[in-house]
Amino acid sequence: MSTVTKVIEVSAASPTSIEDAVQGGLKKVAHSVKNICGAWINETKVITSADGTITEWRVNMRVSFIVE
Numbered sequence: 001m002s003t004v005t006k007v008i009e010v011s012a013a014s015p016t017s018i019e020d021a022v023q024g025g026l027k028k029v030a031h032s033v034k035n036i037c038g039a040w041i042n043e044t045k046v047i048t049s050a051d052g053t054i055t056e057w058r059v060n061m062r063v064s065f066i067v068e
Helices: 018-030
Strands: 004-014 036-048 054-067
Touching: 004 018, 018 036, 018 054
Parallel strands: none
Antiparallel strands: 004 054, 036 054
16 A cells, blocks of 8 residues: 655744754644644744844744544
8 A cells, every 4th residue: 555645734833943943833733633744844933022133933843644
């Protein structure tokens, strides 16, 4: 039997880091999706305060999972 993989697009944010945004997004997806097997980061963005300090990291990513 062949394997079918589905891909969904997810946006996630963190005030700490890119890694934290990715992990937070994957944990949230894992609540409703089983068999996650990978992710690609499509876009990275930062939100800044008026003085240029980074206040939030944002990522858009594609998450793949095996369909049962």
